[in-house]
Amino acid sequence: MGRLTGKHALITGGTSGIGLETAREFLAEGAAVAITGRSRERLEEAARQLDGPLLPIVSDAGDVPGQAALAARLQEEWPRLDIVMSNAADVTHLPIEEWTEEAFDRLVATNLKGPFFLIKALLPLLSRQASVILVGSVSAFIGHENAAVYGAAKAGLLSFSRGLTYELKDRGIRVNGLSPGPTLTGTFNSLGPERQAAIYDELRRTVPLHRIGTATELAKAAVYLASDESAYTAGTVLRVDGGIGELAY
């Protein structure tokens, strides 16, 4: 029997990277999995790579009213929801001079406000042993280039693991953060191969474990937080970051 047999899981941003690998692990552990993304095409491409009971749903995590529509869709399909992984993110990194109010609002809507209203909308569907996983970032803990807005939104998101666990504990709902360090995914693709290679070299030098993590390593940690094995883990943040959030280098 799988570690998630009989459970229903939602992963926002499940078409690539950590979300896609987590969908793969959840399915392998026996869960039924819904994934979201912004386009039908990318969801179809992800579905071709996955095996098992999958529900792909077009949904923009930054569309705050749209979170209720996502919850309503899940309510139509499933009797309950046991796992929510808020993983979709706007990863815009800019120097302060280049931020517009519109871009700032968009990032905060996607990374902080949308996840909050998604959890609110999902409450009637969440089972009594539900696990909510909020994907943060090491940027919530350490400062680095052009990451002020992204880091602040991720710090706010991870803070929900404490505030919402407190508020939802009597319903049996646990909320935990999962905080990746530098992880090999498509996130840096838009930078082009040269800049990407330079960033990876720099990261290999500065991450205390001297390597970049894999999406599978994050997905395995998500399985732990999603499963009943973590039943006594609540309101905390699990850092899977090669030590970069905690250790000097």
Ligand SMILES: NC(=O)c1ccc[n+]([C@@H]2O[C@H](COP(=O)([O-])OP(=O)(O)OC[C@H]3O[C@@H](n4cnc5c(N)ncnc54)[C@H](OP(=O)(O)O)[C@@H]3O)[C@@H](O)[C@H]2O)c1
């Ligand atoms: N990779 C790293 O080094 C790293 C480090 C720290 C934290 N993280 C965090 O880990 C999480 C996953 O990152 P990743 O590296 O796996 O990224 P990725 O490979 O770029 O995947 C991002 C996923 O989010 C979806 N997405 C983006 N914006 C969305 C939106 N507005 N609505 C719905 N879906 C949206 C994308 O789907 P579509 O494009 O199909 O819509 C895709 O499925 C993020 O929360 C990120 O902040 C990553």
